[in-house]
Amino acid sequence: MIIEPIVKGVVARNSHPAGCKQAILNQINYVKTAKPIESGAQKVLILGASSGFGLASRVSLAFGGASADTIGVSFERGPSDKGVGSAGWYNNIYFREQAEQAGLIAKNFVGDAFSPAMRAQVIEYIRAEFGGKVDLVVYSLATGIRPNPETGEMWRSSIKTVGEPVTGPTINIETDTMEQMTVGTATEQEIIDTEKVMGGEDWESWIEILSEAGVLATGCKTLAYSYIGGKSTYPIYHQGTLGRAKTHLHTTSDKLNEKLSAIGGSAHVSVCKALVTKASVYIPAFSPYILALYKVMKQQGTHETCIEQMQRLFSERVYTSGVTPIDSERLIRIDDWELDASVQQEVDKLIAKITPDNFAEVGDYEGYKTEFMQLNGFGFAEVDYQTRVDFDSLTQLQP
Ligand code: NAI
Numbered sequence: 344m345i346i347e348p349i350v351k352g353v354v355a356r357n358s359h360p361a362g363c364k365q366a367i368l369n370q371i372n373y374v375k376t377a378k379p380i381e382s383g384a385q386k387v388l389i390l391g392a393s394s395g396f397g398l399a400s401r402v403s404l405a406f407g408g409a410s411a412d413t414i415g416v417s418f419e420r421g422p423s424d425k426g427v428g429s430a431g432w433y434n435n436i437y438f439r440e441q442a443e444q445a446g447l448i449a450k451n452f453v454g455d456a457f458s459p460a461m462r463a464q465v466i467e468y469i470r471a472e473f474g475g476k477v478d479l480v481v482y483s484l485a486t487g488i489r490p491n492p493e494t495g496e497m498w499r500s501s502i503k504t505v506g507e508p509v510t511g512p513t514i515n516i517e518t519d520t521m522e523q524m525t526v527g528t529a530t531e532q533e534i535i536d537t538e539k540v541m542g543g544e545d546w547e548s549w550i551e552i553l554s555e556a557g558v559l560a561t562g563c564k565t566l567a568y569s570y571i572g573g574k575s576t577y578p579i580y581h582q583g584t585l586g587r588a589k590t591h592l593h594t595t596s597d598k599l600n601e602k603l604s605a606i607g608g609s610a611h612v613s614v615c616k617a618l619v620t621k622a623s624v625y626i627p628a629f630s631p632y633i634l635a636l637y638k639v640m641k642q643q644g645t646h647e648t649c650i651e652q653m654q655r656l657f658s659e660r661v662y663t664s665g666v667t668p669i670d671s672e673r674l675i676r677i678d679d680w681e682l683d684a685s686v687q688q689e690v691d692k693l694i695a696k697i698t699p700d701n702f703a704e705v706g707d708y709e710g711y712k713t714e715f716m717q718l719n720g721f722g723f724a725e726v727d728y729q730t731r732v733d734f735d736s737l738t739q740l741q742p
């Protein structure tokens with residue numbers, strides 16, 4: 344069969360395996376030539392390893408100097424009668440192939456990272472086949488639902504404001520149009536539920552359970568990712584429900600840092616740059632900011648994608664010979680280039696100009712859309728999309 348992209352709104356409904364492989368190769372090639380991680384993690388567990396920042400962390404730690412063995416947990420769909428499957432499914436497979444060719448362990452667990460069963464499987468694997476301990480745990484889940492571990496009922500996050508509603512334009516990738524929409528105000532319950540899904544509770548629980556199981560090495564570090572963003576985005580992000588959840592994550596990192604200090608370890612949150620990922624395109628009224636940011640950072644030569652961000656994080660922040668640089672709230676700032684004053688000034692000017700008629704010229708819509716399509720394996724010059732893909736051989740591929 345020939346695989347054509349299917350996009351509904353801002354959600355990709357399929358992926359191209361050959362393009363996913365190309366994306367993995369490109370990320371590996373990048374970190375091999377970038378400033379290396381001098382010495383760092385050897386045994387890493389990544390929760391949310393199949394795309395975005397989690398995948399980039401995995402590639403960076405394996406191929407960017409540290410030669411780490413990795414365990415990746417993710418929630419992805421393989422090929423079935425419903426279709427070819429998700430990009431993350433193939434990312435897991437092709438990452439493992441490349442890592443194994445390089446003599447590294449790359450174990451994939453596909454399933455619900457929130458479940459007790461997943462914790463048990465991962466611990467069992469660490470003990471039996473991964474040398475008994477991990478020295479880094481990366482928490483990079485992004486999702487809209489989390490089961491309550493006590494009742495099994497679902498908490499659902501809401502991407503809403505706290506206080507006043509905000510009306511702003513948002514991109515529809517399917518139709519290449521910008522539509523006005525209103526981001527409503529969250530109820531108290533919606534704020535709490537969003538904290539449950541995207542805050543630090545599950546991260547803390549993972550670290551507790553790994554610690555009790557005795558599988559955290561002396562000096563073990565843990566990291567989670569956050570976003571703060573430019574002032575123009577505060578009403579929809581930093582001061583909204585997602586920002587509340589991130590504040591909870593930051594507080595959790597302080598707690599975990601205390602806990603891990605007992606074994607000479609640490610916990611940090613790294614604040615990252617706004618990027619096109621499966622998760623971020625979903626944030627209403629956020630796209631004009633990303634369009635403007637991409638335009639300005641590309642002009643200034645400071646644009647990074649997930650892989651550049653993660654390689655810089657590990658080589659210049661987390662695994663440096665000195666102490667990890669942090670801000671007054673103990674956050675690692677790898678969003679420094681995004682928040683550069685000259686960048687933000689230019690971004691504000693562009694956002695003021697963006698309308699549904701001119702967004703593709705004023706902002707970097709081409710870059711936005713290209714990155715989105717490539718996340719799903721489409722639009723790589725190196726891939727011949729007219730070559731037929733054999734569905735049966737796809738079903739033979741195992742994570
Ligand atoms: P993503 O959507 O690319 O990756 C999310 C990962 O979580 C995937 O591997 C997915 O399979 C996994 N996942 C989701 N639900 C799961 C479940 N129940 N069980 C197991 N795995 C599950 O998202 P992205 O953007 O990489 O987000 C990761 C973190 O980075 C989030 O905390 C996000 O807030 C943060 N971040 C994102 C920014 C952006 O602009 N994209 C900016 C700054 C921080």
Ligand code: NA
Pocket residue numbers: 391392393394395396397398483484485
């Ligand atoms: Na991720």
